[in-house]
Amino acid sequence: MSHLLPVVVATPAYAGLGAALTYEHPEVLAPGTLVRVPLGKREVLGVVWDGAPLDTGADLATRPITEVFTPLAPLPASWRQLVGFAGRYYQRSLGEVALAALPPQLRELNGVQLARRLKRQPGPATAHTPPPVPELSPEQTEVMVRLHTARQPVLLFGSTGSGKTEVYLRSVQRLLDADPQAQALIMVPEINLTPQLEERFGERFGADGVVAMHSGMTPPQRLASWLAAHSGAARIVLGTRMAVLASLPHLRLIVVDEEHDPSYKSQEGARYSARDLAVYLAKQVNDSHPTPDGEASHCRVLLGSATPSLESWHASETGRYLRLAMPSRIGGGSLPRLRLVDMNHQPRKTLLAQPLLDAITERIGRGEQSLLLLNRRGYAPVLACHDCGWKSECAHCSAHRVFHKIDRTLRCHHCGFTERVPRACPACGNLDIAPLGRGTEQIEEHIIERLAGVLRPDGQPAQVARMDADSTRLKGSLEQHLARMHSGEVDVLVGTQMVAKGHDFRRITLVASVNADAALFASDCRAPERLFALLMQAAGRAGRDASLGTGSEMWVQTGYPQHPLFAALRQHDYPAFAAQELKDREAAAMPPFAFQALVRAEARSQETAQGFLNEAAALATELPGADQVTVFPAVPMTIQRVANVERAQMLLESPTRVALQRFLAAWQPVLLDTRQGPAGKGLIRWAIDVDPLNL
Ligand SMILES: Nc1ncnc2c1ncn2[C@@H]1O[C@H](COP(=O)(O)OP(=O)(O)OP(=O)(O)O)[C@@H](O)[C@H]1O
Ligand SMILES: [Zn+2]
Secondary structure (H helix, E strand, O other), rough: OOOEEEEOOOOOOOOOOOOOOEEEEOOOOOOOOOEEEOOOOEEEEEEEOOOOOOOOOOOOOOOEEOOOOOOOOOOHHHHHHHHHHHHHHHHOOOOHHHHOOOOHHHHOOOOOHHHHHHHOOOOOOOOOOOOOOOOOOOOHHHHHHHHHOOOOEEEEEEEEOOOHHHHHHHHHEEEEHHHOOEEEEEEEHHHHHHHHHHHHHHHOHHHHHHHHHHOOOOOHHHHHHHHHHHHHHEEEEEEOOOHHOOOOEEEEEEEEOOOHHHHEEEEOOOOOEHHHHHHHHHHHHHOOOOOOOOOOOOOOOEEOOOOHHHHHHHHHOOOOEEEEEEEOHHHHOOOEOOOOOOOHHHOOOOOOOHHHHHHHHHHHOOOEEEEEEEOOOOOOOEEEEEOOOOOEEOOOOEEEEEEEEEOOOOEOOOOOEEEOOOOOOOOOOOOOEEEOOHHHHHHHHHHHHHHOEEOOOOEEEEEOOOOEEEEOOOOOHHHHHHHHHHHOOOOOOEEHHHHHOOOOOOOOEEEEEOOHHHHHHHOOOHHHHHHHHHHHHHHOOOOHHHHHOOOOOOEEEEEEOOOOOHHHOOOOHHHHHHHHHHHHOOOOOOOOOOOHHHHHHHEOOOOHHHHHHHHHHHHOOOOOOOOHHHEEEEEEEEEEEEEEEEEEEEEEOOOOOHHHHHHHHHHHHHHHHHHOOOOOOOEEEEEEEOOOOOO
16 A cells, blocks of 8 residues: 655745645655655655645656655654745745755765764763853843743844843753753854854853854754754754754744844845744744643744844834843943044045044053954955046946955956956056055055054054955954954954954954945935944944943944934934834835835846846736735846846835735746746846845
């Protein structure tokens, strides 16, 4: 007797196949069981799914499941629900999302190889003596009490340095004590924050039960972490956004640290928001284990930030989330004082104003550190000829190539196209070609020059370091930079936003934003929110040691010192800033008061890309939900051409999420048809982005 079973396999993004394929097997297998099945001429990894198998029709013989991964427990129901939801909500195929959520190496192993891997899993935990834990501050104590009884998602609105991480640690502690199986998932926005977090959690709970999950790990490491989480051996999973898709059968706590960070939104494949999925996942876990009295088995979700996203802030205003605030810094340190430098009153082409240089010099003399922030790597964003107006455009993108002085190259940050810097202007032969604008390399060079002769308290010359995607590319170099910073070897650190987030640098007392004016007037409605968050975060790196904190300062060089954003920044007043932004958003019917999706198309010509979108839109006017969805005409993307591919996008907006979802689901087959028809000729690819962050 053989049974028909639905099995999900990797399918192309918009394959239009039914959710699952049908296979047969002598026994019934539980949903979530991992199997290998034949597909065409290949054999692939699949997951037995819920529900009845599709009727394959009499003429299509079903094929048997080749192998069942018996040593592995089935993937939990909450995982299957999460993956199913992510596929539907973000308009991707179930097979794509489900298989992408599994560690890549799992796809290559057969049952025997997998069994061998499982044997390699670490044995029982070694004894761990936890270090003495600090006594909680009154605000932390209050938060712990209220967390305990919260039933809805919690927004932990805690100033930089208020001890949010300690709250995460205590919440995990409480959970592990209360429930011998429970697992916690802690997410951070960037890979470079995971080492610090691993260290703090490892120190507190012992390294045995803690695993990391992020894209910087090797395939065997990823598989090992995944297996540890799936088997329940790992009690704590730390990771970036991908970790939300891990299989955690006993998940009872999810922390999303720096929840406002755009890195939680995936920009490829299924463009999911790990923060939003975290909230959904906790709800699934709770719905599938209804426990009237069950304190222990309730799954909590904790979103932490000093500058929450406007979406989460709004949810905490309406009561959907519970907001818990920790306004004070640990140790009573104060937040840095804002010093605005009006660049209109500085000599032309000033890189760093004299008063700022003086303040940095003073700090070096006292053995304190400074941080200079500029969100642009390289030496200068453009190289230009003053005679003929030539600029270092990329031959393949509608963007300039960035001048990197260190290796004398012009590099396109979009397609990677790199060439040696020409000796003379390629257009007119003029020898006088010069950099326009500034990047981190230039600031580093400039500050080294200006600090010549400045000495540290130990009599040594001042040390400058630079930390950005270029200087941390080599394996281990990031850790090296961080270690030099923590040990006090470095006096001035120049960096991009990667240095502004999350790090607990103890001796920084000055942070300066060199030039962020572009963000004040960007067309993207989220630009002010991001700038405010970045500056608050950056300011949060200063004065973290209360004994040094009183003199800590946040400097901002700007041509627009009157801008209201700075008034709120001066007061460290996120609520006032958020209130104003939300008012503007409401007036303009923007998220979170409206719901958006983008459809992007890429082709060799802009005409083709836009033509495809406009054609598909023309066919959509009668679709369900269409009366509540505004479809805007296709437009070129801000960076219109990348690697010789033209890019266009179309914005959809609706006052309700439901209508937008209904419309998108109905529109997907139309887009697929259009792709096959004449309007799809020459189209390279298209994709839907639900709740897009970059318009
Ligand atoms: N109750 C406490 N007693 C003593 N020290 C504490 C306490 N809570 C936290 N700390 C210390 O205070 C510092 C700041 O805490 P933490 O890093 O958790 O802040 P945070 O809110 O996560 O900051 P940020 O948002 O800037 O990353 C850390 O060095 C931490 O060890
Ligand atoms: Zn390019």
